[in-house]
Amino acid sequence: MLHFRPGSQAWQLITLLSIVGEFPFRSLRLLGNERVLKALVTKLSLPQTIRNPQTETEMTCRLLTVTGKSNSKTVRLYKAALPILDWLHPEAYRYYMEAFWNHRFPGDSAHRERNHRVSEALMLCMRAGIETRPYLLPHLQNGGRFSVIPDGSSFYLARDIKKIGQEEMNKTMFTRMVGAIFSHGSCYAVYNTRAAAMKWSGMGEFKALHNLIEVGRLNAGTDRIDSAVLFGESGEIALKTLLESDKSRRLEFRFDSIYHHIYFIPMDGFGVRQLSLLSVPDxxxxxxxxxxxxxxxxxxxxxxxxxxxxxxxxxxxxxxxxxxxxxxxxxxxxxxxxxxxxxxxxxxxxxxxxxxxxxxxxxxxxxxxxxxxxxxxxxxxxxxxxxxxxxxxxxxxxxxx
Known part of the structure; x- marks a missing residue:
């Protein structure tokens, strides 16, 4: 029997999937000990009884399913296990079903790659102590200037930011941005380049930044946003990104023209700790x-x-x-x-x-x-x-x- 306790690795993994839908199997190391996490995923992919110690309720089924091969291997919730989302939060099930088309995922590699980028960035934010659960964060709005976003650190997904805008925002927000971190009056656009040098999409990123500035102005009182967090697998990726940028023939589209500050965060334990520092006021x-x-x-x-x-x-x-x-x-x-x-x-x-x-x-x-x-x-x-x-x-x- 598995006891589903808040804070346990199983609880963290289910919480993550309630927000992002799927997670790359090869990136389980971002959650903790890779060997332990892979064993846990294997265990949760088999039928068993799960008990909620807080309510003394139980359910018997598989919690997870693993599909795909090699780097495309992905971890998702098993359909019969979706009621466990109610154990996390009363709004978790509703959010999941609306975000992931009633538990239906597009089969193409582009959607899966996007989901993996988002899930890795969100996992690192979770481990750094940044609130990432959309069903616990205040909803963003565009009706006026209000102090909607909490004073602490929070991560809003790009897909949730797009929902508050008009048609133009939805068109221009399809960039590499995966979300935004709001922290003590500051805002950072968030990107995840994984194992490749970051390639910026020119005017698309400028438009995305303009829309994010408007979101920050109306919800957090931030009139200026000039910073981004860039996740990458290692310092080697940072080096490749810089060298690639040096070759740019359009300096106005170079990433340091779009964002005056870009904080590169490696996707490992050091990166989690560096990301935590950004959550300290001033x-x-x-x-x-x-x-x-x-x-x-x-x-x-x-x-x-x-x-x-x-x-x-x-x-x-x-x-x-x-x-x-x-x-x-x-x-x-x-x-x-x-x-x-x-x-x-x-x-x-x-x-x-x-x-x-x-x-x-x-x-x-x-x-x-x-x-x-x-x-x-x-x-x-x-x-x-x-x-x-x-x-x-x-x-x-x-x-x-």
């Missing part, structure tokens, strides 16, 4: 304040993109994984004389060495230390590591600023 300013004394910071007033100048060394912090800023930094120092340095996490080192060549020196800072100082009151292990606060001077010594 996270970027807090991070720079921890790294540098005020008198050495540029405050975006330098002749090129950098964060601080210490002992004649111009320093850029890449702890935010902003690849758009990285492009501007590289372009700014290419014809300059001087000493330049980039601060990064250890797992970013290889990517930066490949992209920057010998233009800069690289200094690393542990992700544990950043989590501890940026959010010391977070619960142990999720989404941040525990730590104790120190005084301001002690924090600066920790980071070597």
């Amino acid at each position: 996270w970027k300013e807090k991070l720079l304040d921890l790294l540098f004394e005020p008198e050495v910071r540029s405050f975006d007033k330098g002749l090129f993109e950098y964060d601080a100048c210490v002992d004649g060394i111009y320093i850029l912090s890449h702890l935010d994984s902003d690849i758009a800023r990285l492009i501007r930094f590289k372009e700014g120092i290419r014809n300059q004389t001087g000493r330049f340095e980039i601060l990064c996490f250890p797992h970013q080192t290889h990517f930066l060495q490949e992209y920057m060549g010998g233009l800069v020196s690289i200094k690393t800072i542990g992700l544990d230390a950043v989590e501890t100082e940026l959010c010391p009151e977070a619960p142990s292990g999720y989404p941040f590591l525990p730590g104790n606060t120190g005084n301001h001077k002690e924090r600066r010594n920790l980071f070597g600023g």
Whole structure:
């Protein structure tokens, strides 16, 4: 007998499928231990009794079905198991049936690929502590300026954003965007490029951004949106994306012309932790304040993109994984004389060495230390590591600023 407890891996997996419909079998590692998760999916694909400890109700059936081959292998809910959605939330079943055509999925690879991109991005947001369940989030509207979106961090799917617009929005929102993260007054368009270099669709992305700005203005009071989160399998994908962008003949369509800031998040445990940092209120300013004394910071007033100048060394912090800023930094120092340095996490080192060549020196800072100082009151292990606060001077010594 399987006990369906909130927070368990089975509960997380069913919650995920209630929102996205299907999930790529090869990406189960994003939910946790890959071996354990594959064994769980196999178990849930066999008939068994599932018990809800909160209501003491039971049902006997298969929960999951796995179809397809190789990279197209996909995990879905078994039709007879759909009543379990009522155990999650009273609105979960209704949302699922409306979103997925009464449990009917198009068989073409394009729809499946799109669903997989969406589900991977949503899973990473779930693990980072960002609210992703549409049936728990307030509905978006376009009737006026209201404070609809919660102050915390929430992820709205692109398909739900499209539902609030008029016909023009529905036409222009068919881009690579999979959703949007709203967090403490900020908004980030979300993309998932998986294992391929990101290729932007020119004016389609500009139109999608314009529509998202309108959604943010009417629902969150955000009059400006200039940032995106880009998920990719590894730093190698970030490098390929940057090199591909360098070849663009239309600079106005280059991704850093569409979004001034693009935060590349690898699809692994480090990525989940980096994504969690974006959920801290005013996270970027807090991070720079921890790294540098005020008198050495540029405050975006330098002749090129950098964060601080210490002992004649111009320093850029890449702890935010902003690849758009990285492009501007590289372009700014290419014809300059001087000493330049980039601060990064250890797992970013290889990517930066490949992209920057010998233009800069690289200094690393542990992700544990950043989590501890940026959010010391977070619960142990999720989404941040525990730590104790120190005084301001002690924090600066920790980071070597």
